[in-house]
Amino acid sequence: MTASVVDQALFDRVHSSFVRQGMMQHLGARLVRVQPGEVEFALPMGDKVTQQQGAFHGGALGALADICCGYAALTTAPVGMEVTTVEYKINFISAAVGQEVVCIGKVHKAGRTLTITSAELFDVQDGVRKLCGLMQATLIAVAQKY
Amino acid sequence: MTASVVDQALFDRVHSSFVRQGMMQHLGARLVRVQPGEVEFALPMGDKVTQQQGAFHGGALGALADICCGYAALTTAPVGMEVTTVEYKINFISAAVGQEVVCIGKVHKAGRTLTITSAELFDVQDGVRKLCGLMQATLIAVAQKY
Amino acid sequence: MTASVVDQALFDRVHSSFVRQGMMQHLGARLVRVQPGEVEFALPMGDKVTQQQGAFHGGALGALADICCGYAALTTAPVGMEVTTVEYKINFISAAVGQEVVCIGKVHKAGRTLTITSAELFDVQDGVRKLCGLMQATLIAVAQKY
Amino acid sequence: MTASVVDQALFDRVHSSFVRQGMMQHLGARLVRVQPGEVEFALPMGDKVTQQQGAFHGGALGALADICCGYAALTTAPVGMEVTTVEYKINFISAAVGQEVVCIGKVHKAGRTLTITSAELFDVQDGVRKLCGLMQATLIAVAQKY
Numbered sequence: 001m002t003a004s005v006v007d008q009a010l011f012d013r014v015h016s017s018f019v020r021q022g023m024m025q026h027l028g029a030r031l032v033r034v035q036p037g038e039v040e041f042a043l044p045m046g047d048k049v050t051q052q053q054g055a056f057h058g059g060a061l062g063a064l065a066d067i068c069c070g071y072a073a074l075t076t077a078p079v080g081m082e083v084t085t086v087e088y089k090i091n092f093i094s095a096a097v098g099q100e101v102v103c104i105g106k107v108h109k110a111g112r113t114l115t116i117t118s119a120e121l122f123d124v125q126d127g128v129r130k131l132c133g134l135m136q137a138t139l140i141a142v143a144q145k146y
Numbered sequence: 147m148t149a150s151v152v153d154q155a156l157f158d159r160v161h162s163s164f165v166r167q168g169m170m171q172h173l174g175a176r177l178v179r180v181q182p183g184e185v186e187f188a189l190p191m192g193d194k195v196t197q198q199q200g201a202f203h204g205g206a207l208g209a210l211a212d213i214c215c216g217y218a219a220l221t222t223a224p225v226g227m228e229v230t231t232v233e234y235k236i237n238f239i240s241a242a243v244g245q246e247v248v249c250i251g252k253v254h255k256a257g258r259t260l261t262i263t264s265a266e267l268f269d270v271q272d273g274v275r276k277l278c279g280l281m282q283a284t285l286i287a288v289a290q291k292y
Numbered sequence: 293m294t295a296s297v298v299d300q301a302l303f304d305r306v307h308s309s310f311v312r313q314g315m316m317q318h319l320g321a322r323l324v325r326v327q328p329g330e331v332e333f334a335l336p337m338g339d340k341v342t343q344q345q346g347a348f349h350g351g352a353l354g355a356l357a358d359i360c361c362g363y364a365a366l367t368t369a370p371v372g373m374e375v376t377t378v379e380y381k382i383n384f385i386s387a388a389v390g391q392e393v394v395c396i397g398k399v400h401k402a403g404r405t406l407t408i409t410s411a412e413l414f415d416v417q418d419g420v421r422k423l424c425g426l427m428q429a430t431l432i433a434v435a436q437k438y
Numbered sequence: 439m440t441a442s443v444v445d446q447a448l449f450d451r452v453h454s455s456f457v458r459q460g461m462m463q464h465l466g467a468r469l470v471r472v473q474p475g476e477v478e479f480a481l482p483m484g485d486k487v488t489q490q491q492g493a494f495h496g497g498a499l500g501a502l503a504d505i506c507c508g509y510a511a512l513t514t515a516p517v518g519m520e521v522t523t524v525e526y527k528i529n530f531i532s533a534a535v536g537q538e539v540v541c542i543g544k545v546h547k548a549g550r551t552l553t554i555t556s557a558e559l560f561d562v563q564d565g566v567r568k569l570c571g572l573m574q575a576t577l578i579a580v581a582q583k584y
Contacts, residue, residue, distance in 0.1 A: 020198035023206055027169075052166035053291055058212050058231050060169055063205020085204050086552060087576055089235035089381040089428055089527055091408045093401045108426055109385045113551070114524060114578070116383045116426060118410075134400055134408060136381060136428045138525055138576065140552070145199055232406060233430055235381055235527040235574060237554045239547045254572055255531045259405070260378060260432070262529050262572060264556075280546055280554060282527060282574045284379055284430065286406070312490035315498055319461075344458035345583055350523050351504050352461055355497020377496050381527035437491060 010034050014071045024067055037107040039071045044100045056096035061121055061133050068105030069117040069137035076110035082144045088137035096132040098125030115139045156180050160217045170213055183253040185217045190246045202242035207267055207279050214251030215263040215283035222256035228290045234283035242278040244271030261285045302326050306363045316359055329399040331363045336392045348388035353413055353425050357382055360397030361409040361429035368402035374436045380429035388424040390417030407431045448472050452509045462505055475545040477509045482538045494534035499559055499571050506543030507555040507575035514548035520582045526575035534570040536563030553577045
């Protein structure tokens with residue numbers, strides 16, 4: 001089952017980096033799905049991720065979409081390389097007030113140096129997904145340092 | 147001392163909103179300075195704000211710069227209004243690895259509906275500030291809800 | 293044939309604004325397709341749209357994607373309103389050196405005040421489309437002035 | 439007069455690339471000023487640069503700010519290298535309806551691979567400058583090809 005083996009290796013590649021991220025672990029983000037050029041993460045509602053009105057904080061949504069873009073890019077990066085975010089742009093489309101936010105990151109162009117990605121954020125309320133944010137991000141390949 | 151009174155009122159306006167932000171309180175951010183059209187925040191290094199290599203997480207820097215832009219915009223918003231982030235774009239310029247990150251947010255245009263801002267992030271290592279990030283953000287005025 | 297009538301009205305709405313754009317007319321852009329929430333424009337190669345290496349100028353690509361986002365947003369704006377670009381962000385993914393560039397703009401969220409869109413730019417060389425740019429844009433509804 | 443010689447060499451470096459840009463020549467842009475890490479361009483009002491309401495077209499403003507960021511970056515690039523725009527984000531702050539638009543581009547960080555810049559656009563009406571746009575851009579160094 002080559003495909004599964006590849007997916008498991010990809011999943012491990014993303015997961016082993018993700019568990020080292022103090023902040024995202026702390027906020028409670030979890031890795032849901034990994035495939036070549038695409039990843040999905042989820043972030044549950046809670047005190048650690050709210051703003052002054054009790055909705056998800058834009059900073060938490062930005063951080064979640066950032067790692068989605070980054071790990072999507074990691075799935076297409078050469079072995080031995082990792083990726084660093086050069087920049088991103090995010091639109092907050094509607095308040096996220098549900099039980100969790102789900103984010104799907106995708107690679108649009110995997111270059112030797114730069115990788116261009118985007119991510120969609122969905123507010124999940126009682127099982128219904130509603131687009132709440134949109135990111136476009138640029139990543140750069142760097143030699144893995146750990 | 148009219149100026150001081152104004153500044154205190156402005157400081158209180160920003161601070162009373164800031165303390166309601168679960169996420170930023172949780173990460174340890176603190177309000178340093180408020181003046182019309184400009185605010186400064188600081189975020190100390192710690193487990194809650196790191197990425198997989200032990201530097202400040204891009205998500206923490208994005209969240210910090212986002213609130214700097216937002217609170218800079220709040221200082222110029224009409225009384226009874228608050229502001230919500232429409233979108234922002236951030237460049238990560240160099241790894242932030244110092245004892246804290248300081249962020250200064252400024253208003254470029256305070257419109258009736260939209261306010262345009264930017265923020266500079268500085269990595270502070272042994273008292274030396276080094277530019278580590280740059281944000282440009284758009285905020286929209288909304289009626290205060292609490 | 294209600295659908296066709298609607299499409300023709302939409303096409304006319306976009307086209308009647310487009311022909312008033314001195315710059316885009318001048319560069320040679322043409323409207324290809326209009327449907328609710330989506331438009332397509334094309335821009336042929338030529339002296340007026342090149343940079344110092346003879347490829348399409350980033351400025352021309354940005355202008356093309358900008359109007360694609362704008363007119364996509366116009367298709368979902370209430371009658372009597374038009375839209376103005378608040379801001380956009382564009383990634384240049386590869387040099388565009390073909391006979392023309394095609395751009396498809398889409399609406400992600402049509403709000404009462406703000407509309408969030410994205411656009412994909414394709415370099416067309418001998419009939420083959422290759423992604424060469426990606427835009428994410430915010431538009432604001434304003435009363436039509438002409 | 440070493441400083442002048444350096445400035446003249448810098449001016450020539452920027453100017454010799456600029457005159458090769460078919461589009462910007464065509465629109466009528468002119469190089470005003472060059473210094474290390476900063477350039478200024480101007481674009482006069484005219485049929486070629488207007489949108490449907492007779493103001494400067496966002497696409498023209500984007501193109502102008504793009505070359506300002508690019509040429510600011512070129513002033514700090516190693517000899518033999520030139521720069522290409524990776525991406526930019528622009529806010530349109532107010533309609534530009536004056537006799538010309540002036541743009542000042544600045545380098546915030548000149549890296550070996552990536553350079554981070556910003557640009558301010560000013561509408562000039564009867565000699566008075568008013569901020570009308572703000573850009574933040576990322577450039578990448580590439581070997582000069584001509």
